[in-house]
Amino acid sequence: MMMFVIFIALVAMVCINVPIAIALALAAVLAVFISDGGAALVTIALDMYNGARSFSLIAIPMFVLAGAIMNATGITRRLIAFVSAVIGFVRGGLAMVNVGVSLFFAEISGSAVADVAAMGSIIIPEMKKRGYPAPFAAAITSSSASLAIIIPPSIPMILYAVAAGTSIEQLFVAGIVPGLIGAAGLMGVAYYYAVKYNLPMEEAFNLRQLRRTFVEALPTFSLPVIILGGIFGGFVTATEGAGLAVVAAILVGIWYREVDWRQLKQAMLEGGIQTAVVMLLVAASILMGSYLTQARVPQQLAAGILDITSNQYLILLILNVFFLIIGFFLHSAAAIILVVPVIVPLIQQAGIDPVHFGLVVTLNLAIGQQTPPVASVLITACSIAKANIWEVSKANLPFVGVLLFVLLLCTYVPAVPMFLVEYFYR
Template sequence: MLLLAIFVALVVMVCLNVPIAIALALSGVLGLYVSEGPGSLVNIALDMYDGANKFSLIAIPMFVLAGAIMNATGITRRLIAFVAAMIGFVRGGLAMVTIGVSLFFAEISGSAVADVAAIGSILIPEMKKRGYGGPLAASVTSSAASLAIIIPPSIPMILYAVSAGTSVEQIFVAGIIPGLLGAAGLMGVAYWFARRYDLPVESAFQWSQLRSTFVSALPAFALPMIILGGIFGGLVTATEGAGLAVVAAIVVGLWYREVDWRQLKEAMLDGGIQTAVVMLLVAASVLMGGFLTRAQIPQQIATGLLDITSNKYLILLILNVFFLVIGFFLHSAAAIILVVPIIVPLIQQAGIDPVHFGLVVTLNLAIGQQTPPVASVLITSCSIAKANIWEVSKVNVYFVAVLLAVLLICTYVPQVPMILVDLFYR
């Protein structure tokens, strides 16, 4: 009964537009007060501080800052030029350029919202000029940006690893193949739309153009090699790799000698706000987590579900549906922090690999970013394209179908995402 009352209180506060972090903290405090009395609240400030004071979480502002530096120093523009020279000769090539650049940008920023804001502000107006409808331009950019939380490094993956107590590096590696599969599938859908609407070819393929743009973008190619090479090579942790990303982005930016200080300042402020929101969520989740743990709620849920079925694939199906629904209403950070600690005992008892499950969670939340009413990435893309969200959603459903296909493959053929993890770490 107490759990139901706290859940209702949480839902009411969220519906009243109370920030999720505040609602979560108040619900946790209420649960502790009612179940254990006022003495349990003495150390809540220290508990919240300790919960947010984790080394792995430092990677979040570092990756956000690295993405901001990329945008302000001309790195993103050079990457677009190179990818355009490489695949712009294909019909509808500008849509594929968007997907290709998102694939690269994802390896630096780890944030889908940062991805769609950076790339969409450049490429959506260009697509509209070339005859792409606003809904199609917004859909391509939005769905491609979701690769940013599948391809490593990924901020939701970091949050999951911290919440589940598992390896950040292994989850990063598990995301590589699904990210590439997703990019290929999105390009296939983009080509189908290009044929359907007779979209233009950008330019004829020219070796000279490819060579010149490659040379111009060459310093930028060092960024993923330094970051991912260092992490997967065991030279640095994911958090240290985030620091390397910032240093490398600064060095490459200085090499280009193009710094938009105004844009950099705005991006850093936005990144600081995003980081503060996430850290407050993490701190608030400690209070709710403390109440749930002491009340043995996660263990009861695990026992109840295992009484229904012990088949781990059926359990994964149930959890997939659950996280897809959660993704409709919660941002990825809030969903991970609120739900994962409750689910971890269940996946442990069901014999599900926590790294594999982390990828499943991440893919579900990537889809959630594309589905209203919350749909943070889709809304950002619609805002840039000046397109109606429901018109965009009618087109975007084809791209979301690709992400759903990747989710099903990764859920029920775990060898696909886990082959690299097994190769490098087991």
């Protein structure tokens, strides 16, 4: 009965546009008050504060800031120039450049929204100028940006690791192969449509141009080497690696001597707002998580599903459908913080590796970023391209199909994401 009251209160507040973090906190306060009385509310503020001060969560604003610095210091523009010199001569090459640069940018920012905002503002107008339809340009930019939450370092992976109590570094390693497979699939679809609709080629391959852009972008290539090399080599934690990313991005920016201070200030403000939203969600989830644990809701859910089936693959199928559905309505951070603590006892009892499941959750939410009505990444791309969201969604279907293929592959062939984890850590 109490869970029904909480659910109704939460839905009602969301329907009247109360921010989900505030709605979650108020619903939790209501549940605690009804269950334990007013005296139990004394420590709520302290509980929320303690929940949001996890050391691992410091990585989130650091990676967001690193992405902002990259975009304000000409790093993104140089990346686009280099990747264009490498593959721009292929028909539809600019669409493949889009995927390639997103793949690289993902290794620094960890945020799909930051990726599409930084990349899209540069490459979407250029694609439209070259004759690419606006819906196609927005679709490929949006889908390739979702690689940012598959390729390490990934902010949703950090949130999952904190919520599930598992290793951030192992999650990062598990995302490498699926991210590369997803990038290859997106490029393949882009090439198919480029040939079918005779999309333009860029200038012919030019070795001198390739050499020049490589030299200009060379300091940029040090960023993923320093950050991911430090994390995977065991020299720094993921949180320390995030701080290292900021320092490295600043040094590269100083090297280029090209800083757009207005753009940097705006990006830092937006990043601060995004971080505040996530931290408030984390703090609110601590209250709800404490109540649910006390009410033994996760254990009851696990028992209910295990009464239906104990087969790991069927359980993963049920959870895949569940996460795909909530991805329609919740941002990735909110979905992870709300749902993962409830699901963890189930995957533990079913014998599912929490690192493997973390990648499955992340892939589901990457797809959710492409599916209205929420679709934060898709909406950002549509805004930049000035394209209708439903036309972009239609053009995006083949690219979403690639992400679904990667999801199913990683769900039912665990060796795909896990063999590197097994090799390095187990």
